[in-house]
Amino acid sequence: MPVLSVLPALLYFIVVPVLLVLSHPNISPCRLTQTTALCNGCKLSTVPQNLPQQTEELFLNHNSILALQSGCLLRYPALRLFSCANNSLTTVEGDAFSGSALIENLNLANNQLHNGHKGLAQSLRSLTRLRTLDLSSNGLTEDMASYVLQNLTSLEFLYLSGNFLLRLDESTFKDLHQLKELNLDRNLLFEIDGAFDHLKKLQRLNLAFNSLPCLVQFEMTQLVVLNASHNRIEWFITNPDLPETFQLETLDLSDNQLLFFPFLPSHSRIKTLLLSNNHIGFYGHLADNSSSNWTDSVEYYNMGKNASNITVEIWDEGLTGDISTVELLDLSGNQLRSFPEGFLQKMPRLYWLRLRRNCLESLSLTVQDMPETLYELDVSDNRLTELHAQPSSANKLNNLTHLNLSLNDIQVLPPRVFTTLPSLSSVDLSYNSVGVCPSRDVSDSDAQVCAVWSNLSSLKQLYIAGCSVRSLSPSVFEGTPLTHLELSNNPDLAVDQNCLSSLVGSLQHLGLSNTGLQNFDFSPYRHLKFLNISNNSIWELPKSLISLNLKLLDLRNNMLSTIQSEDATVLAQRVRAVYVNGNAFNCCQLEWYRMFEESKALHAVDLSEVTCIDLHQRRRKAMLFNSLECGGQSTEESIIWYILLFLSVGVSLVGISIIYFLTFRQKLLPHAIKKRCWRPTSY
The missing domain is CATH 3.80.10.10 (Ribonuclease Inhibitor)
Structure with missing residues (x-):
């Protein structure tokens, strides 16, 4: 009774404060x-x-x-x-x-404002100070957009990406005289007819991911950034008759269908020119050597059937325009076989030159062919067979720091060409036919199929994977403080302690995948952080790895059957990430697996993919394998079997005892039970 009398008071003090809090206007x-x-x-x-x-x-x-x-x-x-x-x-x-x-x-x-674009247009009229408007992904067509944007004279930044705009004309943005940035990417645009002519303050224009076939008579001198990537553009031609200097600094025409190098303005400030993944080539030599009548006139039409006649000498390679301010040129993924004479010299400020995935057959590292300012040169995945250089001129390329020559077929090069580049920090020669010269005294005059890598004080990273390297002499890297060395995919390479001894104090990354490695003492390399010894024939984890503090260890695709428990304990404490899949692990020796699985310091990246071989020589998923299948090989499992055995024997003895007492010791039964259950029969 006392409890019932207190209950209403408790409810009052609990419910009322909650209601007051929920009804408070500031709670949100x-x-x-x-x-x-x-x-x-x-x-x-x-x-x-x-x-x-x-x-x-x-x-x-x-x-x-x-x-x-x-x-x-x-x-x-x-x-x-x-x-x-x-x-x-x-x-x-x-x-x-x-x-x-x-x-x-x-x-x-x-949102879905295409359904109510008229109400939206009316509501925007009251925003006389509106500077930034984002209507991306609203299902708007060009007519809807034109209606919504009427009289927004204060607008400076407009985003219309991801809509359904097909064709733009001079009426679409007619009132946006203050516009500085316009984003139209990911629409369905296939024609632009004077839509930007009156936008004199526009500086950034994004037309990426549309269906534009060409950009001709380009006259937007005030534009600073133009992104027209991922379209179907075959021609980019500016008006060569304009005397003004174009302010364009970044031009992105990558992932289009350009046939020729773009016809840039005669006076420009362009710094970044992105032309990757097109069909660009230089064809002047074809016109010179052919008797055919090559056309030099191109005629364009817009959807209104208004002819726009553009006449240019398309074989005149001097029509590339002003490229003297270009700092980054990306021509990757085109059809370049060579450059016109003096073409790269037109870019005296060029720092980054990317030419991967082309058809280049030769390369010359001389100041006559390369700008002295060049910092990074990537000519990987071409058809290079020769690398030319003159020591007297190559050393003038004193800014060249990164050089990528991988995935070519280089067979001839001056052996000491890399020693003449004073700032060279990274070289990738992977997957060429260039070996390592066994001696430092190789003649510079004769072209060889090997390179000298000693006494390069600036070189830090060297990648010579897949170069069919067979041996390394003890002094091959002497005087070269490499931190990264990639020797993978040289299956006939005989790696011994002496060949890398000069790198003991500097080496941090070492790649020895698929090199036939079986035994190597890693303990002297105290600075080693990343080690790849996958795809070899290693039967037992090298004890020398235990003393290293590695960030990554790759042990995939070897012949390991297990990892000793004491080694696994140390690895779990010292290594941050490890790859172990692809070995012949024994399913009944997976103690290391449990340690890696439970470790919080070690990240075993592919642990869920690890397989092992069971007692029947079947390959099983280690994470799904039941250790009970290993029989007497596990002490813990043996105890379980003994317990089951004793339990079954104990149950049998108890059953026999009960039967004995019920049959032969009847006097022990209660009198009532005996009287009911033990009556004599009538016969």
Whole structure:
């Protein structure tokens, strides 16, 4: 009774405070930081009305708001930024932004505003200070976009990516005279007819991932960045008659269908020129050697059948325009066989030159062919058979630091060519036919099929994987403080202690995959952090690895049957990441596996893929293998079998005892049971 009398009072003191808290106007799922309200992912269906009135930035992204109703922002007159992206907006009523005329940044991306674009257009008229508008991924067509953007004369940044724009003309952005940045990527654009001519302040234009066939009569002198990658552009031609200097600094035409090097302005400031994955080649030599009448006139039409005659001498390789300011040139993945004479010398500021995946057959490392400023040169995956250099001129390339010559067929090169490059830090010669010269006294005058790697004080990284290297002399790297050495995929290489002895104090990364390695003492290499000895015939984990503090150890595809428990314990403490799959592990010797699995310091990257061989010579998943299948080989499992045996014997003895007492010791039964169950029969 006393408990029942106290219960109403308890309910009062619990329920009433909860109701008061829930009904308090300042309680909100949003996170408040000064004048910013973060309400992202709060499962809201409407704009919250319980935030501070002085809120200047309101984020409502990733909610379930279907409509912005009239006056929904009246409570927040100081609002400057409003973001309602990734909702399900279909409607923005005409007076939705009334009372919030100070909004400068509006983000409505990833909604469905194509259904209510007229109401959206009306609501935007009241935002006279609007500078940034994001309407990406709203299903807008070009007509809808043109209607929405009318009279937005203050707009400076506009994002319309991921819509359904097909064709742009001069009416699409006619009122956006202050526009500085325009993003139109991932639409369906196939024609642009004077849409940007009046945008005199536009500096950044993104047209990537559309279907544009060409960009001709390009006259946007004020543009600084143009991204037209991932289209179908076959021609890029600027107006050569304009006397003004183009402000363009970055031009991205990668992943198109360009047939010729773009016809750039006669006066430009371009620094980054990205032309990878096209069909670019230089064909002037074909026109010179042919008697055929090669055409030099190209005629273009727009969808309105208005002819635009462009006449250029397409075989004149001097029409590349002004490339004197180019610092990065990426021509990877094209059809280049050679460069016109003096072409690279037109770029005296060139630092990065990327030419991988082309058809180049020869390369000359001389100042007559390469700019002295060159810092990185990548000519991997070409058809190079010769590398030319003159020691007297090669040493003038004193800025060349990274050189990638991999995946070619280089058979001839000056042996000491790399010693003449004073700043060379990284060389990749992998998968060529270039060996390692056994002696430092190789003649410089005769071209050889080997290279000298001694006394290169600047060289830190050397990659000579797959070069059919057979042997390394003890002094081959003397005077060269390598930190990275990649010798993998040289299956006939005989690696011994002496050949790498000069690298004891510097080596950090060592690749010896597929080198026939069986035994090697790694203990002197105290600085080693990354070691790859996969794809060899290692039967037992080298004891010398235990003393190293490795960040990564690759043991894949060897002949290991197990890893001793004491070794596994040390590895789990000292190594950060390990690869072990592809070995012939014994399923009944997986104690190391459990240690790796339970270790918090070691990350066994492919542990879930490790297989082992069971007693029946079947390959099993180690993580699914039951150790009970190993029979008497495990002490713990033997105890279990003994327990089962004794348990069965004990149950049998108990059963026999019960039968004995019931049959032969009847007097021990209770009298009532005996009287009922032991009556004499009538016969």
